[in-house]
Amino acid sequence: MHPKRVLPEPPAPRPEGLVGEAYEALKASVLDLSLPPGHETTEPLIAEQLGMSRTPVHAAVLRLEGEGFLRVLPRRGVRVSPIEPAGLRDAYGVLIALEAAAAEALAGRRGSGVLAGMRAANEACAAALAADDMADWAAADDRFHRLLVEGCGNPVLARLASSMADHAQRARTATARLRPRPTRSVAEHGAILDAIAAGDAEAAREATRRHRARASAEILAALGG
Structure with a gap:
């Protein structure tokens, strides 16, 4: 089981709201390898670390999946995509x-x-x-x-x-x-x-x-x- 990784504090509030904050925080962690390729986590854990509800986190995860950075694993959580x-x-x-x-x-x-x-x-x-x-x-x-x-x-x-x-x-x-x-x-x-x-x-x-x-x-x- 992968150890918990502490995500950075979410950025200052932006007009796009909590979804944008969750997206920026998650994306930054993927790009700087705080969440490295292959790392697995869950939306509830991400929400807890960011101090948010699951709703904006779920939307952010789906957005990053569409960009190729994350993969949603049914009944398992979220995996950071490998660098192919x-x-x-x-x-x-x-x-x-x-x-x-x-x-x-x-x-x-x-x-x-x-x-x-x-x-x-x-x-x-x-x-x-x-x-x-x-x-x-x-x-x-x-x-x-x-x-x-x-x-x-x-x-x-x-x-x-x-x-x-x-x-x-x-x-x-x-x-x-x-x-x-x-x-x-x-x-x-x-x-x-x-x-x-x-x-x-x-x-x-x-x-x-x-x-x-x-x-x-x-x-x-x-x-x-």
């Missing part, structure tokens, strides 16, 4: 195309105020690597890529990329110490930033595509895919 190389490869294919398009669009806008945040995220990546803190590196790397798509000016693209980025984030965290140290990422991020700042859309697209393709290949190899 085949599905992850497909997700990366979509994400690479979307991020490359986002970089191209962002270059056309010369960053439009987004570059400062992306530079700060890349500096955090470098600092985490220097401290050999791979959890902080994974978080900063994820922040860099999310800022890229969120700032591109295309909310539809950003929304589509978000789900794929969630799966990439979980895989990145799970393999951070199973693959070569990501020392090339900081320089590759820098090339993306330079191309965007210069307004070179083609270079920004290609630098982003190469970076994500290289990094995803390493992650998939670490997962045996």
Whole structure:
């Protein structure tokens, strides 16, 4: 029997109510591996840990099942889905195309105020690597890529990329110490930033595509895919 895992405190109340709070808390625990692949729990236990009734927890579980992060087990509870190389490869294919398009669009806008945040995220990546803190590196790397798509000016693209980025984030965290140290990422991020700042859309697209393709290949190899 798996030991109980303490979930983080639910986030501050949001307009979407308790379902949104339960969803965000559960999702955060899955993405940072507090609830690792294969872990089994129950909705009553989750509700108890979050201080909620089962109704919003059940809705959140169903939403995360639809996104591929959880699986409801009849009469047994809930299991965190494994990280499947085949599905992850497909997700990366979509994400690479979307991020490359986002970089191209962002270059056309010369960053439009987004570059400062992306530079700060890349500096955090470098600092985490220097401290050999791979959890902080994974978080900063994820922040860099999310800022890229969120700032591109295309909310539809950003929304589509978000789900794929969630799966990439979980895989990145799970393999951070199973693959070569990501020392090339900081320089590759820098090339993306330079191309965007210069307004070179083609270079920004290609630098982003190469970076994500290289990094995803390493992650998939670490997962045996």
